[in-house]
Amino acid sequence: MTGVPDATSMVYDRCAAGYDQQVDHFRRFGRHLVDLAAPSPGDRVLDVGSGMGACLLLAAGRVGAAGHAHGVDISARMVADLAAEIEARGLSNASVARADARSLTVPDASVDVVLSAFSLFVMPDPDAVVTEFHRVLRPGGRCAVSVPVRQVFPGDARRMAEIYGRYAAQAPTPASIPMRFDMDVAGSLTRSGFVDVTSTAVTEELTFSDVDTWWDWSWTVGSRALYERLPSSMLEGLREEVTTALRPAVTEAGLTARAHARLFIGHRPVELP
Numbered sequence: 496m497t498g499v500p501d502a503t504s505m506v507y508d509r510c511a512a513g514y515d516q517q518v519d520h521f522r523r524f525g526r527h528l529v530d531l532a533a534p535s536p537g538d539r540v541l542d543v544g545s546g547m548g549a550c551l552l553l554a555a556g557r558v559g560a561a562g563h564a565h566g567v568d569i570s571a572r573m574v575a576d577l578a579a580e581i582e583a584r585g586l587s588n589a590s591v592a593r594a595d596a597r598s599l600t601v602p603d604a605s606v607d608v609v610l611s612a613f614s615l616f617v618m619p620d621p622d623a624v625v626t627e628f629h630r631v632l633r634p635g636g637r638c639a640v641s642v643p644v645r646q647v648f649p650g651d652a653r654r655m656a657e658i659y660g661r662y663a664a665q666a667p668t669p670a671s672i673p674m675r676f677d678m679d680v681a682g683s684l685t686r687s688g689f690v691d692v693t694s695t696a697v698t699e700e701l702t703f704s705d706v707d708t709w710w711d712w713s714w715t716v717g718s719r720a721l722y723e724r725l726p727s728s729m730l731e732g733l734r735e736e737v738t739t740a741l742r743p744a745v746t747e748a749g750l751t752a753r754a755h756a757r758l759f760i761g762h763r764p765v766e767l768p
Contacts, residue, residue, distance in 0.1 A: 544614025689761030
C-alpha cells in the first residue's frame, strides 16, 4: 500500500486490543462528532481513521438500510477487528478497508458525509488528507473532524505534562507519530475549499478505578508511541514518577481525568449551474 506510514500503523495495531476497554473515551467523543455531522437516512458516510468503529457503527445506525457507512484505517489489526464486529452485528450497510488517507480509493463526489475522529492530528500530511476529504464529498456535503486539545492526564495535568515532556525529550529515538494538538484544522479545511467552517469545544470527564487502570489505558492511545521509544529502565522510571504524582489524586470514586477536544465542521460548496 503506497505511502502508508508503517511505524504509525504498527503502533496502532498494538493499541487495538485495549481500545475503549477501561473507559469509553473514543465512543463518547465519537458520538459528539456523529451528532455534529448529523448523517441522515440514506446518506453515504466515509469514516477516515475509523479505528475500532466509535463513529462508524453509530453512523451506520443513523443512515439506515438505504445508506452506507464505510471506514478506512491504516491499522491492519483495527481493520480486521472492526470487520469482525460489523459481521457479528450483521450490518449490511457498513464496511471497512485498509487505506492511506492521503490517496483514498473512493470516487470523486461520492459521499455525503466525511468523518475523521482523533486521527487527522497524527497524520503526516494533514492538508493532503483534507484535500481528499473535499474531493470525495459531493457538492453540499459536510466534513466533521475532531482533534484532542492535549493529552489526557488525570491529577495535576501540568505536572503530568512536565513529566511526559521530560521523558520525551530524553528518549533515545525520535517520535514516529506527530501529535499536533494545536493544529489549525479550520485553516486546513478552508485551504482545501471548505466553507462555513465552525468549531465547538467539548469536554468529557473520564474516571479510572485506580492508577494502574489509567496506566493500562495509556498504552491504548498515542502515548504508547513514547513508551515504546524508552528503554525498559526509563519506562519503569516514568511509571514510578507518574504513580507517585497520581496517587494523591485517587478518591473513593477513582481517578478522574478531563478530556478536551475541538470539533470542526465544514461544507463543500454547492456548485452553481
